[in-house]
Amino acid sequence: MLQNFMKNVWTPLKPYYTQVYQEIWIGMGVMGYIVYKIRSADKKSKALKGSDSAAPAHRHH
Amino acid sequence: MNENLFAPFITPTIMGITTLPIIMIFPCIILSTPKRWLPNRIQTLQIWLIRQITKQMLSMHNTRGRTWALMLMSLILFIASTNLLGLLPYSFTPTTQLAMNIGMAIPLWLATVIMGFRNKPKVSLAHFLPQGTPTPLIPMLIIIETISLFIQPLALAVRLTANITAGHLLIHLIGSATLALSSISMTVSTITFTILFLLTILELAVAMIQAYVFTLLVSLYLHDNS
Numbered sequence: 001m002l003q004n005f006m007k008n009v010w011t012p013l014k015p016y017y018t019q020v021y022q023e024i025w026i027g028m029g030v031m032g033y034i035v036y037k038i039r040s041a042d043k044k045s046k047a048l049k050g051s052d053s054a055a056p057a058h059r060h061h
Numbered sequence: 062m063n064e065n066l067f068a069p070f071i072t073p074t075i076m077g078i079t080t081l082p083i084i085m086i087f088p089c090i091i092l093s094t095p096k097r098w099l100p101n102r103i104q105t106l107q108i109w110l111i112r113q114i115t116k117q118m119l120s121m122h123n124t125r126g127r128t129w130a131l132m133l134m135s136l137i138l139f140i141a142s143t144n145l146l147g148l149l150p151y152s153f154t155p156t157t158q159l160a161m162n163i164g165m166a167i168p169l170w171l172a173t174v175i176m177g178f179r180n181k182p183k184v185s186l187a188h189f190l191p192q193g194t195p196t197p198l199i200p201m202l203i204i205i206e207t208i209s210l211f212i213q214p215l216a217l218a219v220r221l222t223a224n225i226t227a228g229h230l231l232i233h234l235i236g237s238a239t240l241a242l243s244s245i246s247m248t249v250s251t252i253t254f255t256i257l258f259l260l261t262i263l264e265l266a267v268a269m270i271q272a273y274v275f276t277l278l279v280s281l282y283l284h285d286n287s
Binding site: 016020021023024026027028030031034 | 128132163167168169171172173175176179
């Protein structure tokens with residue numbers, strides 16, 4: 001199956017993936033970094049919001 | 062009403078698993094590649110259409126820019142087919158999701174910018190200052206050109222998202238207005254139905270035009286930088 005993949009996909013498209021689209025891979029890397037940053041910021045703000053709503057509940061004994 | 066209005070834009074899930082990859086790959090099924098020298102009618106039609114678009118769109122590029130032909134053609138076919146399929150009732154349009162459009166716009170735009178700086182750095186930097194500006198205006202104009210450069214990917218993505226989402230919302234609203242008015246006054250309902258008909262024709266045009274605009278702008282950025 002891998003041989004079929006290599007023969008049908010990789011061999012005809014190898015010059016594109018290795019030379020022509022180099023900058024697109026860099027762009028995809030930058031975009032992945034931006035997505036990672038946004039997701040981690042979202043997680044942090046959600047965790048902060050969760051602990052904020054939990055802490056006052058604990059304070060009222 | 063609010064929940065109902067934006068429900069078509071939620072990514073469909075089957076038992077918690079998102080079906081988005083299947084939906085995005087679906088247009089590939091309607092675009093088939095011929096295995097014979099003389100393909101059947103629909104394949105001939107599709108190939109003729111793709112060749113016409115390729116010729117028209119790549120006529121302005123040089124040799125280096127034409128290496129992007131595959132990417133640009135895939136882009137316009139994907140956006141046009143997903144937009145048109147989204148006009149069917151109860152279907153989901155991936156291009157209404159801002160995340161997907163930013164995912165298409167940022168790598169392509171960044172690739173054109175990096176290509177420009179890598180191959181022709183002086184010309185790329187010279188784009189920040191149009192010809193014939195008076196000397197006192199130069200610092201401000203460079204700032205403005207930099208801002209306009211960085212806004213390009215966001216504008217590409219938001220333009221596509223907003224146009225398609227707004228069109229779908231309008232169809233939903235006017236359709237429900239027609240239905241609600243049909244029990245109150247038939248004439249007003251007929252007028253609203255005519256508006257809906259015209260709007261659907263507009264949406265068909267918008268679906269294809271947005272695909273064209275997106276690809277054209279990417280190819281324009283490519284032309285500047287290749």
